[in-house]
Structures are given as structure tokens and as C-alpha cells.
Amino acid sequence: MKSHAATLLAEVRTFRQNHPDVRYVDLIALDIPGHFYGKRYPVDMLEKVAAGSPLKLPQNAVLLGAQGGLFKIGDYCFHDGDPDANRRLVPGTLKPVSWEAQPLGQMLITSDGTEAPIEFEPREVLAKVLERLHRKGIHPVVAFELEFYLFDKKLSDGLPQFARDPLSDDADDQPNLHIERLSRFAPVLDDMVETAKAQGIDITVITAELGPGQFEINFGHLDDGLRAADWAALFCRSTRGVALKHGYRASFMAKPYLQHPGSGMHVHVSLYDAAGNNLLAAHQQQPLRHAVAGCLELLPHCMPIFSPNHNAFRRLGGTVNAATRACWGYEDRDACVRIPESDPRNLRIEHRLASADANPYLVLAAILVGLEQGLEAAKEPIAPLNEDRNSGTDFPLEMLEAVRAMQHQPALREGLGAEFVDVYCENKRQDHLAFQQEIHAREYRWYL
Template sequence: MSEWLMAHPEVRTIRVAASDLNGQPRGKRIPTRFAGKVESEGTRFPISALNLDIWGEDIEDSPLVFEAGDPDGVLRPTERGFVPMPWLEAPTALLPLWMFHEDGRAFDGDPRHALARVMNRYRALGLTPVVATELEFYMIDDSSTRLRVPPSPRSGKRRPGADTLALRALDAFDTFFTDLYDACEAMDIPADTAISEAGLGQFEINLVHQADALKAADDTWLFKMLVRGLARKHGFAASFMAKPYDDYAGNGMHTHFSILDAQGDNIFDDGGPRGSDALRHAVAGCLRAIPGSTLLFAPHGNSYDRLVPGAHAPTSICWAYENRTAAVRVPGGASAARRIEHRVAGGDINPYLMLAGVLGAALLGLEDKAEPPDPITGNAYELDLPQMPGSWAAATDAFERCPDIRRIFAPGLIRNLLLTKRQEQRFYTELSHEERIELYLDTV
């Protein structure tokens, strides 16, 4: 048994889980006395379990199910090891897993392996991405059919409207945020600044930059799980769905990254405010891949309600310095910290696929020495610029056609994701507005 479990004898059961293509944890509950076997030998469940739709149903005509005989994969622990699950009443630990074939090969349809493939390509070039994510979410009272901000535990009152960067909005839920930061510390999630955002009951928490993109994705995946679970423990919902309210801004998930060379120097830094040739090449790669990558950044039907002009989410394919209307932004600050902010993704993403798409596209730009168009100035919503795919179906078609996507992802993952999204689109059309909100509120 692991040292962590030996140091936590109060933990009587564990969960073991891997991420499916929608970022949903799929796994098992196991008594702690059998944990040692899972750590040393792994566990097994069907390969197709990592390729279910958002309802948890098999994908029709999937080659992973009847055609292949629905075989098992071997799930092995990631480098993370055990982490506590503070949102549950009984002391419990989670062991994150990823999937392999019987012969030890990585299962290409596992989204964590997709990101690892991209990181291996960076490593072969002596490069290391330094990554941070910013996560927006809404606190919601969903006890009735009308979604509302929860009442403050301190005052019992509901905030009447949005209140950007308001300390009183944070203080109103201080007990929740104190528990959240304590839980992040226990789970080794590097949670940094929290702010209130532009929506009713909307908040953002930034995770610290780190030179391990796989851990950054793990942290993001675990953080979303933690926030949703802890909110329920406090008596309300927390949602990362892209657009829970028609009249308020959606939830984004912005990604900041720089790239270090073998000597540990930032290749985007040229000593000045404009950045290096490498920065421009990476920007160009990101812009070129946006049409094909939109499905990764906006993977659900509700995602496209966020991507509309003037709603604090980008719609044009462009870049800029210090301009939050652009899809790709180069922030100011010290030149040694020069970085790219990719602003397209919603809060409802799978962090492994999203980061693989962003960092993979940047790497292609570096490899191809691609050149971007001129950076824009002013309001991107008012300029005549190329537009991102405007619908779920259009984004799915663009993903299928995109040559850069085929350079980033394994063919099996591309096939599986296309089958998944087209099945979800068929069923989604049959749902009412209320059913669509209920579908995504707690899941994504």
C-alpha cells in the first residue's frame, strides 16, 4: 500500500478513474485494502468506456464496441498518485489513471495520452512549455426551474447583479472559498488568485504557471471536479458550462503559455515588448489551427451560445498585444515573462484535449516557421476578420478536414471524437432548452 494511504488510515475506500473524451471521470470504487493491487497491477475496464457520449451511452457504430468485441484496456496510475476527495462526506481518495493496451502500448483514444504525445514532441526538440489555466465558473441555485445566484451564507441575501472584481462578492462566500483553497492545498492544485467576474454569481480562479503541461491539465481536470463537488457540499451548484445564463457572460478557460529552451530561457523573449520570431511563429500556428480546433475549445451544444460578438468571448481569428477582444493575446509585462494567452476555450472543455490542441498548434507554427497576419488594434468585433466556425456542426466538419489536427492527434482519437460529437448532435436537437441546461450544468 502507498505511503499516502498508510499516512491516511481514515480512508476506507478509494476511487480510480480516467478521463473520457468529454472530460468525464470514468472508473470504480474500491475498498482501500485492495488499493495495493491497483497501484502495482492497474485495473481493467472496457476501452470503449473512454469513448462514451455526454449521457454515458455507447457510441453507435463505434469500432471499439461490437466490431472489436468490446475488449478491456489496462488502466495504470498516472504520476499523480492518490489525492483526497474533500467534497465527499466519508474520507476518500482518488487515484487518477490512464489507459493502455494489453501489450503495454498507450491507448491513443485516451485524451491524456494525446497531450503526452505533444509533450514528447516538445521534449525531442529540447523545449518545455510553461502553462497556466484560468477557470471561470458560476455558483448557481438550481433548486427550482429558474437558475439563480445562491443566497450568501453570511447574509442570507442574493446578489442582485454582477459585480466585477468585488471583494464583497468573494466575502459573501468566504466559507466556500476557504474550504476550496484548503482542498486545493491538500490535492496539490496550485490555486492562486480568485476574483468575482462579469456574470451573476460568476468567479474566476487562476492556477499557477508550471513547466509540466500534463500536471497543468491534471490540475485543471481535478479542480473542476473539486469545485463542482464542494459546491454541492455547501448546498448549491457550481458550473463550468459555457453559457448558463442568456443575459450574462459565458465561462471561459483561458490558457497562458511560454516555452523554455534547453538552457531554461524563454524563447518568446527578445528583450522588448513585441516578442521574438518564435513568438510570432507560435501565434501563427495557433491562429491557423483555430478553425479545426474550435471543436476542442467549444465541444458542446451550449458552447456556441458563448461565442457571439460582444459577449466577452472571441469570435474572430486574430491576435493582438494587450487586447482582450482578440482570440490570441500577448500580455504586457516584463520581457522575461513574455507569453501567449489563448482565449477561445470555454469552461466546458476537456483540459487534456484543449491543451494538446493549443500547444500542438504552437509547435506546428514553430516547426513551419509560420508567419501570422499583422496584430490588430481596436475592437475585434467591429473589424472585417476571418471568423471561427459558428455552430457545433460546422466546427465538427472543420475538425475532420483540418490538416493540422491530423498532425497533432492520432487517427483513432480523431475518429472517436467525430463519432461522439455527431451522435450528441443528433440527440441534442430533441431536447428542450431546460433539458439542455440540465444536461450540462453538473457534467462539463
């Protein structure tokens, strides 16, 4: 059996043989706000890393705010000497980049699995949750769905413009679900799908959504939660690049138009034992009800993860299928936690609350902690919406209140890690306060 280093080295050498024109590879990881950071490595140096040479990046790169700045968070950033931290290459993720002007490659890196993982790195947070579940004999199967908008490449006074219909050159300004929109935008959508497949991502269903220029992409179900979140993160990166190549701007912003639906991240999760039995379907689906109860109980404390910025809170209670209370239901898209119709083998929850620009590693980690807590507490959930349309519990609808609800929640601190929760909450608090430090034209219109 090949060693880890031998496997990576073989992957790099095979890539070089198949892509001899590629001279550089982007080594990338997701930070707390969900942006990629990293380094562009000469491909010959990548062979040395694969063979075991150290790969170090600043630890505090994970802490960057939405605009890339650093905030003082405890002793991090300004009182710790800005230390480096080891990263490792993620096997199987070295792929060609087709949307750049010059031949390029990219590969995921992470601190999980190193001697000193970064406790607040999103991928490491999810890795720890999955490892704990596996020790308990719980094996999640996961599938993401992502909604996004296409805009014209050029902004108008900083504001997005509707995508141009390539057949008529008119603005695609009419919200609809018509299948013809998939045909009209086929060149860019097909390229997005083929590019994602070249990254190793299993794309299944494409839907024209209700918003103008809005689409949804579904990914295949995976028994590797880390890989499922990798797919969601990498798809966002490649889709933005492909859109620009075709003269569009792709955005996963939660609520780009107040009058049109927002974009969500829907996560399907089922839980199996080592023998492949669906744990949620046992005992007349009683564990399903317990899992739902756990999700709903923790949901109000996870809002900074599910709605990670000021704009994401605008999506809640919007025009279509975005709840403002923690609720659940069978085949009900108004519910935060929906139970799709399925046979017992495929029984699962669909968590629908997160915005499309949320961090997929952290969204999945928070959902799994809720399911875990629910199975262990074995409580009954509140009534489903199918029985009571007013059923539900309140959750915070603005960032500072949401941070307060998250920071001292014992189950979250235990399930996600106390250090992560403290760092994440302070990052969100500082980001929100920084966002407020600008006077917009509306304030002058109202108060001058």
C-alpha cells in the same frame, strides 16, 4: 533509485498511514466530454495494483457521450466486444476526498505509459504531443485559469437559480467585479481553495467575475503540461463537491445565462529550450509572431475541442471578451490569443477561446499543436487587433460545421493523431444529433 512500482507502493502505504479511516479510493480518468469515469477500489486492493497487479477498465469508457451513452464509432462500442484496456496509476495524485459524507480517497489513472495506450484517451493525446515537443527541444510552461458560476443548490423547474448571498440571504443577482463578493462568499470559496490545495493544486488568484455568482480561479505555472491539465480537471471535480456541501451548485457550463458573461478556460503557455531560454522571446520576438500565426491558422479547425457542446457555442460573441473570429492582440481581452505584458523571460500567449467545460487535456494539446506548426512554418500572422479592430478570420459557430472543419485537417490529424480526430469528431457529431432529439416547449409555442 526506487523503481516505479516501489514509488507507487510507498505512496499508497503512506496514504494509508496518514488516513487510516479511508477504506475506498476512487480511481478516475477523464473521458472525451470531460467527465470522470472509473472504479471505487478497496484501499488494500490498491496496494496490489501499486505493486504491479493489472488495472483494467473498459476501453470504450473513454467514448461515453455527454449523457453517458455509447455511440457507434467505427468498430468501437458495438463491434469490438467491448474490450478491457490497461490503465496505470498516476504517481503523486493519491489524495483524500473531503467533500463526501464518508472518508474517501481518489487517484488519477491513465493509459498513457502502458504497453498499449488508448489512442483517443485525452490524457494520452496530450502526452504524445508533449513527448514530441520535448524531442524537438521545446519545453512548455503552462497555467490554466477557470471561470465558474455558483447557483442555488435547488433548481427551479430545471433552471438554475442565483446563489444566495450568505450575509443577506438575498439572491446574488447583480453582475459586478466587487471585491466584497469574495468576502460574502468566503466560506465556500475558502473551502474550495483549501480542498484544491489538499489535492496538490497550486491556487494563486481568486477573482469575483462580472456575472452574478461568477468567479475565476488561477493556477500556478507548471513545466509539466500533463500535471497542469490534471490540476484543471481535478479542480472541477472538487469544486462541485465542495459547493454542494455548502448548499450551492458549482457549474463550469459555458453559457448558463444568455444575458450574462459565459465561463471560459484561459490557458497561458510559454515555450523554453533545455537551457531555460524563452523560445518565443528570441530574435526580437519573431518566434512569438510565428507561434501566434500557427495558433490562428489551426483555431477554426479546433472548435469542437474549444467549444465541445451546443451550449458552448452560445458563449461566442457574448457580452464580454468572447470573440467570434480568430484574432490576436497585445494586452487585448477581446482577442482569442492575447499577449500579456511581460518581461522577455516570461513572454507567453494567453489562449482565451475555450469554454470552461472543455476538456483541459485536449485544449492544451490543440494549442500546443498550433504553436508547433507556427514555429515550423515561420509565417507572419494577420494584423493584431491593436492595429486593426476588424482583423481576424472566421471560424465555425455551430457543431456540425465545426466537426467537418476539424476531421480532415492534415496538421491536426498529424499533430493529435488521425485515430483520435476521427473518434472525437464522430463522438461530437453523435452527441450533437442526440441533443437535437427532443422537442422543447419553445417549439410548441412557436409552431403548434
